[in-house]
Amino acid sequence: MPAGSRRSWGWHALADPFAAALVADADVRPGQLVVDLGAGDGAITRHLVDAGARVLAVEKHPRRAAALRERFDGSGVTVVPADLRDLRLPRRPFRVVANPPFSLTSASLRLLLAPGSALVGAHLVLQRQAARTIVERGVAVRRAGRWRFELGRTLPRRAFTPRPRVDTVVLVVRRR
Ligand SMILES: C[S@@+](CC[C@H](N)C(=O)[O-])C[C@H]1O[C@@H](n2cnc3c(N)ncnc32)[C@H](O)[C@@H]1O
Numbered sequence: 001m002p003a004g005s006r007r008s009w010g011w012h013a014l015a016d017p018f019a020a021a022l023v024a025d026a027d028v029r030p031g032q033l034v035v036d037l038g039a040g041d042g043a044i045t046r047h048l049v050d051a052g053a054r055v056l057a058v059e060k061h062p063r064r065a066a067a068l069r070e071r072f073d074g075s076g077v078t079v080v081p082a083d084l085r086d087l088r089l090p091r092r093p094f095r096v097v098a099n100p101p102f103s104l105t106s107a108s109l110r111l112l113l114a115p116g117s118a119l120v121g122a123h124l125v126l127q128r129q130a131a132r133t134i135v136e137r138g139v140a141v142r143r144a145g146r147w148r149f150e151l152g153r154t155l156p157r158r159a160f161t162p163r164p165r166v167d168t169v170v171l172v173v174r175r176r
Pocket residue numbers: 009010011012013014015037038039040041042043044058059060061064082083084085098099100101102104
């Protein structure tokens with residue numbers, strides 16, 4: 001796969017009504033700090049801003065990160081042009097609402113659920129099978145008993161451009 005191809009970036013942009021529904025499900029409140037991992041063109045970021053959140057929009061693709069900066073200038077959005085795997089998470093309580101690349105599911109969860117994380121809760125768009133496995137069997141950190149995992153809304157393949165080859169669902173993570 002060519003390194004610059006959309007597939008290599010895990011690019012599956014969420015259509016606006018589904019991004020709106022995802023953010024509504026997350027019940028984001030004004031003033032909350034919310035991290036959007038793999039913010040892309042800002043499909044989710046936009047609704048987080050509308051909900052009054054302060055947003056950290058993490059995006060590794062340089063052109064997309066630059067476009068995000070321009071789009072959300074003055075909107076309470078901090079664009080972090082970084083690989084999410086290298087991210088230093090906020091120290092103050094934060095939430096995550098995101099549609100990260102499927103290939104980074106484990107890395108995202110390792111990051112967010114690491115000991116000392118100030119994560120309060122997350123709504124993550126994941127491959128259905130991966131999300132099911134997490135809910136049924138947990139992830140390593142679940143042994144600590146600190147997190148609850150549930151399946152949220154199912155997203156149809158037509159919710160994305162390009163359409164993914166797998167089914168997707170929202171994984172809801174809550175601190176116990
Ligand atoms: C599935 S798309 C989601 C885009 C947008 N959030 C949406 O829902 O329409 C994943 C995004 O993650 C970005 N990405 C890929 N690898 C990344 C990485 N290692 N760190 C941060 N962002 C990454 C891609 O450039 C792409 O914009």
